[in-house]
């Protein structure tokens with residue numbers, strides 16, 4: 010489905026002495042099948058923005074349209090469209106509540122009106138997609154590791170078969186292994202399902218290797234919107250607002266600046282943003298020397 | 300979200316003499332004022348109570364509209380109390396609607412009761428609106444101190460209150476978050492009959508309890524790590540001090556109380 014955010018402004022606790030302007034005049038459009046990464050430092054409004062997309066927060070001014078329908082309309086049509094959005098909050102493991110993993114994942118599909126058997130079927134599928142299988146399905150979700158809990162929570166949303174999946178910092182606070190498992194799950198979702206994805210992330214390596222579009226928020230404003238290559242080419246601007254660039258890109262920039270390289274008359278393109286691209290570029294360098 | 304809009308028990312940050320009063324003065328003042336409301340039984344005495352509270356509100360810079368929001372959750376109670384008093388007070392019959400009888404005394408009682416409740420709520424709201432929770436519990440601890448001799452654990456009680464107050468916003472945030480997350484999974488907290496509504500709360504309550512225990516565990520660990528051992532010999536970062544302002548407030552209050560008591564015993568007004 011198409012997502013269109015138009016001049017979105019949000020003020021928390023409007024009219025109270027502690028009101029705060031969290032979102033100013035944000036506009037962008039996203040087509041079906043896109044994978045967008047949403048970046049910005051803490052408090053820049055990322056979570057605020059994504060909660061508008063399924064109508065959990067109401068804009069102070071502006072609109073959010075899904076396939077041309079305003080999500081905040083009271084019509085059944087808008088309600089149905091809101092249900093096509095799968096929102097996974099930050100630290101989603103804190104929303105688990107059922108006796109078993111499988112039952113917990115079934116909660117969403119059952120709320121959509123699926124029968125017990127149908128719900129179980131889609132839930133097993135969703136769990137397999139995030140790499141949870143076998144006896145773990147019958148375990149209590151509270152007895153899993155942090156990374157597993159989180160994947161169960163993601164499966165809970167996946168099982169509702171959304172058209173647009175939104176992940177709010179899905180790897181925050183996980184160890185490297187948990188982190189890698191979540192990324193694998195996101196990759197599998199991307200391959201197997203025709204879902205649009207918005208992923209909030211602080212890890213620029215993940216962004217570079219997964220996303221085909223990057224949105225940059227700063228102080229509630231959308232200040233950059235483009236392909237990962239375009240965005241990460243603006244390293245100085247990103248650093249100025251407290252963001253990093255991918256480690257591969259950082260390495261290539263340092264490499265390109267090395268005087269020794271210049272002395273030898275070697276040219277290197279520092280545009281690579283993933284390890285694979287960097288490797289290719291360096292191999293090319295070796296090749297030209299040979 | 301609606302949860303965030305509850306003002307009862309909330310602090311309203313502002314710079315005013317009322318905010319700067321010593322919490323002990325404010326706590327005692329509030330208690331005295333509330334007791335006085337139960338002694339008051341004439342309109343002219345009520346006028347005095349309203350005048351006093353009105354002045355405090357005006358000086359405190361807290362908008363009336365903000366205080367009035369605290370009435371919302373108890374509005375039904377007030378209306379019910381009014382109706383019961385209006386129809387069930389025996390006395391001089393003015394009007395009768397079938398089994399319901401309105402008496403002159405009933406009208407007085409209903410009006411007094413409503414006034415009393417509104418003033419009670421406004422008065423107690425003023426205490427919490429102008430006093431930070433931490434100051435409030437510090438004040439309570441100091442006031443309970445004399446009772447330690449008879450075994451009242453003043454510091455522990457105050458600490459429990461401080462922690463409870465400190466974590467109300469945290470748990471509200473947590474509730475808000477979990478509610479949103481379950482709503483995003485299609486949970487419905489609003490429609491359905493009583494039984495369905497109660498059942499719909501399970502996906503909210505289980506994670507909330509899990510969170511509360513996690514937070515409690517973390518806090519206990521952090522307190523132990525800093526060698527917290529209870530109240531014995533602890534000093535304060537911001538010791539409380541009475542100032543001239545507190546003397547003035549006490550004087551006004553004493554004057555008010557004297558007038559109320561005299562008017563009642565001598566039937567002056």
Ligand SMILES: Nc1ncnc2c1ncn2[C@@H]1O[C@H](COP(=O)(O)OP(=O)(O)O)[C@@H](O)[C@H]1O
Pocket residue numbers: 021022029030031049050051052053054055056057058
């Ligand atoms: N429920 C809330 N009430 C008031 N202010 C909020 C609330 N949630 C977020 N904010 C404020 O809005 C701004 C953006 O927050 P958020 O969207 O959570 O940022 P991010 O997800 O990018 O870290 C911050 O300044 C934050 O303090």
Ligand SMILES: [Mg+2]
Pocket residue numbers: 055056057099177
């Ligand atoms: Mg956030």
